[in-house]
Amino acid sequence: MSDTEKPRYLGLLNTIAVAEAAAHAYLTEWAEVTDDPEVRRVLLTVAAREGEHGMSFARRINELGYEVREKDFSAARKALEIVRSDRSDLDKMEALELHKLDTRGAPDLFDDIFKDHSIDIRTGELLGRYIAEERDSARLLRSCHECLRAARNGDDRARSDRLAGIEAKVDALGRSVDELRQIVCGASVGTNSS
Ligand SMILES: [Fe+2]
Numbered sequence: 611m612s613d614t615e616k617p618r619y620l621g622l623l624n625t626i627a628v629a630e631a632a633a634h635a636y637l638t639e640w641a642e643v644t645d646d647p648e649v650r651r652v653l654l655t656v657a658a659r660e661g662e663h664g665m666s667f668a669r670r671i672n673e674l675g676y677e678v679r680e681k682d683f684s685a686a687r688k689a690l691e692i693v694r695s696d697r698s699d700l701d702k703m704e705a706l707e708l709h710k711l712d713t714r715g716a717p718d719l720f721d722d723i724f725k726d727h728s729i730d731i732r733t734g735e736l737l738g739r740y741i742a743e744e745r746d747s748a749r750l751l752r753s754c755h756e757c758l759r760a761a762r763n764g765d766d767r768a769r770s771d772r773l774a775g776i777e778a779k780v781d782a783l784g785r786s787v788d789e790l791r792q793i794v795c796g797a798s799v800g801t802n803s804s
Contacts (some may be wrong), residue, residue, distance in 0.1 A: 619726055619733065620676060623667050626740065627678050631664030632686035633657070640693035642704060649699045652754045656747045663740055670736055700758040709755035711748035720744065 628718045637657035719739040
């Protein structure tokens with residue numbers, strides 16, 4: 611295929627191949643370190659899709675007569691740093707903004723892809739499945755985030771309930787000490803006056 615025939619969507623395919631392979635790498639690492647089995651399940655489901663997308667798009671680029679061009683992908687390095695940190699799963703998800711991928715029906719970054727009418731049938735098939743799976747993964751990640759957020763709110767509530775309980779006990783203890791002091795003082799006044 612000569613340069614003049616180069617598909618104008620080749621850059622898009624390359625971006626997807628590189629980004630998906632990078633997402634597979636960091637999601638898999640994260641899944642290995644989380645101690646929450648539900649988070650692990652979601653991460654491995656999404657990671658499997660990402661890895662398959664990375665390979666399928668690399669394959670398509672190869673079928674079109676080209677090679678994947680690795681990019682200096684600083685976002686991927688940052689993502690690896692985040693999943694390797696000692697942040698909680700909730701903090702990792704929010705730092706990576708994975709809970710914001712699902713736009714709940716509002717336009718997303720995939721909406722414009724098929725505005726390119728030159729996309730060939732085989733690539734169009736691949737892109738169509740890719741977009742549907744990405745949106746499903748976004749929904750999975752959003753509900754996982756909602757569970758993590760609810761668990762943290764529950765923990766915070768339980769902690770403030772415990773604190774309120776401790777404060778009430780300290781107040782009661784203070785009152786008992788006052789009463790005791792009055793009794794002791796009253797007793798010593800009685801002793802001195804006798
Ligand atoms: Fe993806």
